[in-house]
Amino acid sequence: MRRPFRRTRDGIAVRLDEQERRVVRLARDVVDGVGADDGDPASARLTYDARPDDADASRQFRDLTAADLDEARRSDREAFLRTVDSLVITDDEAEAWMRVIGDARLALAARIGITEDGWEAGVGPGQPPELLLVSYLGGIQDALVRVLMG
């Protein structure tokens, strides 16, 4: 399989065809939909408790950071949507892609109840489409890591 991302003089070249981009773009639909339904397990996975041992401290941490986290995520989604059809992206944009795709994978995995290591072995025909998407987006995320580290 060809490398979907390659570092060039102008930035990170993105080599995904239209069909692949359509699947990658699903990541934003997933993160946008988090919490839309009551009791969405994705919402719980993406809401963090920094101090599970101390309810007061936990609330204080959330008060301190929740707005920043929302804003950082909003900014990531905006960058992702703006560049998802681009042929060349910057490192910052690639990082935004990585976080949006990462959160989408966590959200999907929470919804289909992935709780243990080793779930990759079950990826294949007859499995929920969410599982296939978690796996596919994992390949994209791994490719982004490689180009950013390289």
Added chain:
Amino acid sequence: MPTVAPDRVDLPETDEAHATEKPWNVVVWNDPVNLMSYVVWVFRKLFGYDEAKATRLMLEVHHDGRSVVSSGQLEKAELDCHRLHHHGLWATIEQP
């Protein structure tokens, strides 16, 4: 996925100006979804660790279920924890 055998143990870094204050630890917990390569990248990016140290911490999370990835004053620990959350890692703060 390269594996690196740890041959030394790094003590958590502390802010020397506040060395008398008991440091807070930032703990990352294992989850089955985040990629190992991604977790290593996050540790390098956020904390400036070299690949060997970031890989050792990732493997500790993977095998032991948790790892202390940074340490310091409460404000620093809170910021580190917040940045880990922004990257989708399940992080908490504790004082040992």
